[in-house]
Amino acid sequence: MIKINFQGKTVIVTGSTRGIGYAIAQRFAQLGANVMLSGTSDKVYEVRDEFRGNGFSAEGFAGDLSDPEAAQGIVEKTVQTFGSVDVLVNNAGITRDKLLIRMEEEDWDKVIETNLKSAFLCTKAAVRIMMKKRSGSIINISSIVGLMGNTGQANYAASKAGLVGFTKSVAREFGARGITCNAIAPGFIETQMTDSLSAEIRENYLKSIPLGRFGTASEVAELAVFLASDRAQYITGQVINIDGGLYM
Numbered sequence: 208m209i210k211i212n213f214q215g216k217t218v219i220v221t222g223s224t225r226g227i228g229y230a231i232a233q234r235f236a237q238l239g240a241n242v243m244l245s246g247t248s249d250k251v252y253e254v255r256d257e258f259r260g261n262g263f264s265a266e267g268f269a270g271d272l273s274d275p276e277a278a279q280g281i282v283e284k285t286v287q288t289f290g291s292v293d294v295l296v297n298n299a300g301i302t303r304d305k306l307l308i309r310m311e312e313e314d315w316d317k318v319i320e321t322n323l324k325s326a327f328l329c330t331k332a333a334v335r336i337m338m339k340k341r342s343g344s345i346i347n348i349s350s351i352v353g354l355m356g357n358t359g360q361a362n363y364a365a366s367k368a369g370l371v372g373f374t375k376s377v378a379r380e381f382g383a384r385g386i387t388c389n390a391i392a393p394g395f396i397e398t399q400m401t402d403s404l405s406a407e408i409r410e411n412y413l414k415s416i417p418l419g420r421f422g423t424a425s426e427v428a429e430l431a432v433f434l435a436s437d438r439a440q441y442i443t444g445q446v447i448n449i450d451g452g453l454y455m
Contacts, residue, residue: 222299278328378444394450
């Protein structure tokens with residue numbers, strides 16, 4: 208059995224100051240990776256200092272990754288700091304939930320830019336480094352909402368469905384260069400989002416999950432590190448649901 212170890216490897220995790228992104232970054236760091244954290248505010252440097260305080264190798268980048276200069280900038284800073292890029296986790300995402308008839312153009316554009324365009328720009332920048340090495344792993348954090356839709360989330364669903372098509376296209380384009388690309392589609396995960404739900408709404412959601420519980424960010428993180436590891440070298444172009452059986 209190949210032991211999962213990322214000593215000497217460098218990982219970029221976008222949107223990694225909280226929730227799923229934080230858990231993914233933390234798990235890679237625990238397994239020895241150099242981790243580039245990202246966020247849109249200076250909070251990213253607080254998380255970086257926390258990681259370093261725990262003995263992890265980490266740096267931070269603050270910026271809007273839907274901007275081409277910022278997306279290129281995080282990759283350049285990663286290479287300057289750690290020497291290369293081995294894994295890219297496109298996790299940055301937002302919601303602006305509204306019924307379609309009430310959704311403003313800005314609500315649509317901002318969600319698409321943050322959730323989908325940033326993945327395109329970061330992948331385009333990182334893959335140039337990976338191609339030279341003829342190895343690398345790209346993991347896109349989609350959502351079961353992108354597979355099944357959800358009332359009031361037309362923009363979010365479209366962005367996450369877009370990541371699915373993007374994942375498959377990247378996998379086909381770069382497979383011959385030794386680069387894998389997969390997507391993870393989480394269901395209801397215990398984060399700040401689920402913490403804010405009322406007890407009644409939580410109970411209704413739980414009734415639709417065969418395993419009868421919400422998932423944890425650490426469970427998503429374990430799947431991410433597996434997909435980026437040598438154990439998953441023959442897996443590419445796949446969308447893996449982690450949702451307790453909610454969507455089958």
